[in-house]
Amino acid sequence: MGRFLIQRFLATIPVVLGVTIAVFAMLHLVPGDPVQMMLGEFQTSPEQIEKLKAQLYLDEPLPQQYGRYLTNALQGDLGYSIRSKRPVMDEIKDNLPSTLVLTLSGLGVAIVIGMSLGIVAAVKQNTWADLSAMIIAMLGVSMPSFWLGLLLIFAFSLKLEWFPATGGGDFRHLILPAVTLGLGASAIIARLTRSTMLEVLRQEYIVTARAKGLRGSVVILRHALRNAMIPTVTILGLQFGQLLAGTVVIETVFGRPGIGRLIVSAILEKDFPLVQGIVLFIAISYVLINLLVDVLYAVLDPRIRLG
């Protein structure tokens, strides 16, 4: 157990370092002069350019710049936003709760809908229920989330007036974005649940449970589902990352505050330190969440921690 954890943890370090190098390099990969690019349409004097260069430490040699970037980032200092002049970390902190709530609700929607569709499809294999569940799943992966969002706004906000169309705030503002975000991911979970469920249902312990005379629903929910859930649990970390990145589109569609919308406006306004900070924050969170999922998984499943 200890050895697995240490190995898994050590494997994370080069990835984290690589991510910081990649994000640090972003500014230097900009074609032309990055400072000129950031100031863009603004009237600038040479002094202003020099000031911004010094502020971003662009006059130092590269290794020194990176060293400074890394030490600062480790202390939670991601520099200052060029537009708002506030620390990037403060911008992220202000916008993160709304995004986290959306991501987790989306994940909840994805799991509930995805697993239900998958179970129904597997239990009623090769019937119209199976077919329709899989058609829904196929539509789910092929539907652009921003279009689905607009359709939901059209139906539930503009026509039925059940939910507000845009904005952040209370629970009612959360429903439509969470459903939009979760439906796409639910398609993947549905297909995965269906195939593992089909495999599990062929196992001998299921036959035994049925032979004992247990009711169908008990067999499915108590004996089959638990085992069929394993693959879904393993991809939770990946799904979380996908959904977190998906909030970029969803928050824009629903005009909801959050880091997704923040990064889009930062890119459009060429606020590079803010873009870098958010990219770094999301990537590192994603890596750490996957580490956490793997560790939890090892704790729960002895085959992995002992193997």
Add this chain to the structure above:
Amino acid sequence: MTMAQAGTVPASRSHDLTGVPAKRPNLFVRLSKSKVAVAGFVVLVILAVMALAAPVISPAEPNAVAPREALRPPSSSNLFGTDQYGRDVFSRVVYGTRISLLVGFISVSIAVVIGTVLGLIAGYYGRWTDTIIMRFVDVMLAFPGILLALALVSILGPSLPNLMIAVGISSVPSYARLVRGSVLSAKENVYVEAARVVGATDGVIMRRHVLPNVVAPVIVLATLGIASAILWAASLSFLGLGSQPPTPEWGRMLSEGRNYLREQWWIATFPGLAIMVTVLAMNLLGDGLRDTLDPRQQIRT
């Protein structure tokens, strides 16, 4: 290309060596048994014809502005209505087919070429070459979903060519991993060893004996990859980070139409429908291909 290469190998052995010539004749036959794959294929052919014949099909210039005809509902003269500038939505959707298919194909080509080369080198040479390449791929995979494409667009600046590069590069990791995996098992084959014994160079072995093994899985992934590339590109354009106005790009059209959602629903609805139909067709074909070309099924045949 594979056919020609395989042709240089003695015919009696070519079947065992690559499996490609033996499968070719009945691939379409087998694929045609899958109704959904056929449906996907037919829709894609129609879309390709639409893209090629766009000037013939569309009744109007896609960017022709006519303020007096703005916001007209769908009718016989404007099949999908007109937008806020009086442009014919139907013509713009038809021209948009060109852009979306192009973006899909080009970005996936970028990903396939870079990913295959990286995976081939990593899998074939192993050791530290493999370690370095795969660490690099791991770092790319640390940026979930659309985030890597978003970061690349922010570096390169928003435009259609940059969009293709960004979407292409961010899909490289999946191809690199897939190819590396296939290469690792392919290079254990006796014929690879035999080729080395008779003095074939690494380049020849990789091209002629290892590469054919990765063609089938790469085709499957690329078909599904085009679907997601079209989705990503449309998403980025929707956010204003892809194609710039007045390009008739579906994602962009949707974002322009969203302010008119309440009364002029047609402006945003038809481009959205177009994206979904295209992506769905590509996914159906990709699924069918996967079932037909599945490596496990190949062993059985």
